[in-house]
Amino acid sequence: MSDESEDDLILADLPDDELVQQMFDDLYDGLKPEIEEAVHILLDRGWAPYDILTKALVGGMTIVGRDFRDGILFVPEVLLAAGAMKGGMAILKPLLAETGAPRVGKMVIGTVKGDIHDIGKNLVSMMMEGAGFEVVDIGINNAVEKYLAALETEKPDILGMSALLTTTMPYMKVVIDTMAAQGIRDEYIVLVGGAPLNEEFGRAIGADAYCRDAAVAVETAKSFMARKHNQMATA
Amino acid sequence: MTDHLSRRLAETPVIMADGATGTTLFNMGLSSGDAPELWNVDHPDRIRALYRGAVDAGSDLFLTNSFGSNAARLRLHDAADRAFELSRVAAELGREIADTAGRDVIVAGSMGPTGDIMEPMGTLSHARAVEIFHEQAEGLKAGGADVLWVETISAAEEYRAAAEAARLAGMPWCGTMSFDTAGRTMMGLTAADMVAMVDRLPHPPLAFGANCGVGASDLLRTVLGFAAQGPDRPVIAKGNAGIPKYVDGHIHYDGTPDLMARYATLAADCGARIIGGCCGTTPEHLAAMRAALDAHTPGPRPSLDDITAALGGFSSASDGLDGADAPARTRRRGRSPRG
Numbered sequence A: 001m002s003d004e005s006e007d008d009l010i011l012a013d014l015p016d017d018e019l020v021q022q023m024f025d026d027l028y029d030g031l032k033p034e035i036e037e038a039v040h041i042l043l044d045r046g047w048a049p050y051d052i053l054t055k056a057l058v059g060g061m062t063i064v065g066r067d068f069r070d071g072i073l074f075v076p077e078v079l080l081a082a083g084a085m086k087g088g089m090a091i092l093k094p095l096l097a098e099t100g101a102p103r104v105g106k107m108v109i110g111t112v113k114g115d116i117h118d119i120g121k122n123l124v125s126m127m128m129e130g131a132g133f134e135v136v137d138i139g140i141n142n143a144v145e146k147y148l149a150a151l152e153t154e155k156p157d158i159l160g161m162s163a164l165l166t167t168t169m170p171y172m173k174v175v176i177d178t179m180a181a182q183g184i185r186d187e188y189i190v191l192v193g194g195a196p197l198n199e200e201f202g203r204a205i206g207a208d209a210y211c212r213d214a215a216v217a218v219e220t221a222k223s224f225m226a227r228k229h230n231q232m233a234t235a
Numbered sequence B: 001m002t003d004h005l006s007r008r009l010a011e012t013p014v015i016m017a018d019g020a021t022g023t024t025l026f027n028m029g030l031s032s033g034d035a036p037e038l039w040n041v042d043h044p045d046r047i048r049a050l051y052r053g054a055v056d057a058g059s060d061l062f063l064t065n066s067f068g069s070n071a072a073r074l075r076l077h078d079a080a081d082r083a084f085e086l087s088r089v090a091a092e093l094g095r096e097i098a099d100t101a102g103r104d105v106i107v108a109g110s111m112g113p114t115g116d117i118m119e120p121m122g123t124l125s126h127a128r129a130v131e132i133f134h135e136q137a138e139g140l141k142a143g144g145a146d147v148l149w150v151e152t153i154s155a156a157e158e159y160r161a162a163a164e165a166a167r168l169a170g171m172p173w174c175g176t177m178s179f180d181t182a183g184r185t186m187m188g189l190t191a192a193d194m195v196a197m198v199d200r201l202p203h204p205p206l207a208f209g210a211n212c213g214v215g216a217s218d219l220l221r222t223v224l225g226f227a228a229q230g231p232d233r234p235v236i237a238k239g240n241a242g243i244p245k246y247v248d249g250h251i252h253y254d255g256t257p258d259l260m261a262r263y264a265t266l267a268a269d270c271g272a273r274i275i276g277g278c279c280g281t282t283p284e285h286l287a288a289m290r291a292a293l294d295a296h297t298p299g300p301r302p303s304l305d306d307i308t309a310a311l312g313g314f315s316s317a318s319d320g321l322d323g324a325d326a327p328a329r330t331r332r333r334g335r336s337p338r339g
Helices: A016-028 A032-044 A049-069 A075-099 A119-130 A144-154 A171-181 A199-204 A214-234 B004-011 B022-027 B036-042 B044-056 B071-077 B080-099 B126-142 B156-169 B191-199 B215-227 B257-270 B283-295 B304-311
Strands: A106-111 A134-137 A158-162 A189-193 B061-063 B106-111 B147-153 B173-177 B207-212 B235-239 B244-247 B250-253 B272-277
Touching: A016 A032, A016 A049, A016 A075, A032 A049, A032 A075, A049 A075, A049 A119, A049 A214, A075 A119, A106 A119, A106 A144, A119 A134, A119 A158, A119 A214, A144 A158, A144 A171, A158 A214, A171 A189, A189 A214, A199 B244, B004 B106, B022 B036, B022 B044, B022 B250, B036 B044, B036 B080, B044 B061, B044 B080, B044 B283, B061 B080, B071 B080, B071 B126, B080 B106, B080 B126, B106 B126, B126 B147, B126 B156, B147 B156, B147 B207, B156 B173, B156 B191, B173 B235, B191 B207, B191 B215, B207 B215, B207 B272, B215 B235, B215 B257, B215 B304, B235 B257, B257 B272, B257 B283, B257 B304, B272 B283
Parallel strands: A106 A134, A106 A158, A158 A189, B061 B106, B106 B147, B147 B173, B173 B207, B207 B235, B235 B272
Antiparallel strands: B244 B250
16 A cells, blocks of 8 residues: 555545546546445435446446456556445445346356356456446356356346367357257347457357457446347347 | 576576377367376376477477366365375476486476355355475475476465465476466466466475466457566567367367467567466477477567457457456445445
8 A cells, every 4th residue: 555645535526427446546546445435425426326326336447347348457557446346336236126227238257167267357357347238257267058057047147158169168168059959049139258368269150259368358348238239120 | 496497497498398288188088077187197197298299399498297186176076185196296297208308398286276166255265275385395296306386276365375385395496377367367367466376485486377378369458468568577478270170079289280370470579588388288389389489589569459369359358457447336336346
């Protein structure tokens, strides 16, 4: 911790627009207590929980996501930022449920069988929440049965699968093939990601898209959700 | 007493390492999601065949099938209590193949990452990581590995934990990281960062370098990044044979043996002294690399353009070392971040 005088900044003294800007900085720097404090201040000032989520938290995480995508920030910084965002989200979540705020979409996400790596998955999960999605994280080492059970229970719009190993990435195809065999493949948007993968691999195994990193996952998920809504509107 | 690898490094300019373990075992029928290390006990003949494939193709050094035989990874397969045993058997089988090779071959005990994120970002403590790696290291030592071979690491903290484990086991070691994110490791380390980190270790590796990552071109850019720092110890290059594609139900890497042969000689000219492949590198690739290295007359250090002309483009414009990074974000206020 620093004892520099700037740390004496009083969040409650800032007008709304400056406070939101400050939250962007604090998210970027991963300052969880400051984010929690600012969320409370905005609530006290009568902000709707949904506005705090979208204008302050999602806005701030968008900057983090962009810099992550561009190779300016790396995993440790993003984990800290996401941790700060989660602090704010924890306050807003019950309020959002009460106020019936609009839902961007829902995702079930998990790392495939044999793969213990959850760094990438956790990043996607946190960035998706940061973008306003509801995320159900089913953890690591998921056999196809666990994915199918989660789809059945959670009824998400999107299924996300992650693998970090050459030895586990083919398992994604096992899951997609099983979904197809049961006739449910087209009910979901299937996104895949993980270090050894690429777009061509994603296409070859029958996923809707390969997402290079968490920021791309959010952009891709949003564009698929927009298409889905358009289809429903014209249907 | 000088260890085996140090002796070879003193004798020969370039040591050729091996290729892929995972890709090769898949081709022998390993199912996706299953632990390759269980085969050390369940199908030792397949593991012998894996090792022999590298030796017969001309590798001077091969890695044991123990990448994931640590307690953190094996717990996925309800085998956390078998970390020592599976590591030991991996090295024993390796010893057997090396000792009957009819020439001098080094057995390197592979140690992959735990898969957990270390404190303070994650939950794995330094002490626990050291304990996990140490158990694996003792198994590899008991099985007769010549050197420990830590690979595919992305966090400096985890590399340091593995170094500490090697010290506790009283073993010489080598350690490579995977530079797969815009020329850096997933945790943001540049090639220069790694050289600085390695230099500060109390039990430094005999050699250090890069493995896996994204394709052969990127890997050589990283090797040039090491070389630019004038490192004190030999550099390892173990790149993937191109990028993975899904063909007829299995993973196929698109790099040809010819491409990997060019990669091997370029790696030598970039300054690497231990050269091998990683994912997708089959014995066929290794044989081509061996022939190319044997026929190679050392040349000047290649430029980035030489590398892309020979092997294809990079996955990112910058590797964080050319000063081309976007400027740091201008913050409204100078709150000092994270102490």
